[in-house]
Amino acid sequence: MSTGRRDPDPREEQVRRMLDGPHPVLPPDLAAQAVRHGGRRMRLRRAAHRTAGWLLAVVLVAFLVWAGVEQPWATEPAQVTPPLEGW
Numbered sequence: 001m002s003t004g005r006r007d008p009d010p011r012e013e014q015v016r017r018m019l020d021g022p023h024p025v026l027p028p029d030l031a032a033q034a035v036r037h038g039g040r041r042m043r044l045r046r047a048a049h050r051t052a053g054w055l056l057a058v059v060l061v062a063f064l065v066w067a068g069v070e071q072p073w074a075t076e077p078a079q080v081t082p083p084l085e086g087w
Contacts, residue, residue, distance in 0.1 A: 027033075
């Protein structure tokens with residue numbers, strides 16, 4: 001019959017000791033560095049999305065112009081006229 005208690009997990013104990021122990025000293029400008037880094041990444045991501053959107057729009061317009069000029073859905077006209085018989 002179990003008493004409801006379980007043996008302590010050694011990993012859990014190790015994590016508890018690490019969290020209770022002395023904490024490392026953080027640089028005073030860590031938050032400012034994080035803000036600069038995050039802002040730079042956000043600007044790069046926004047620029048990449050904007051560039052991808054413009055590229056997609058250009059490809060779509062080029063396809064529509066090509067389709068309008070070439071009309072690939074239309075059949076080609078016959079090059080040879082069928083012979084007229086029975087006239």
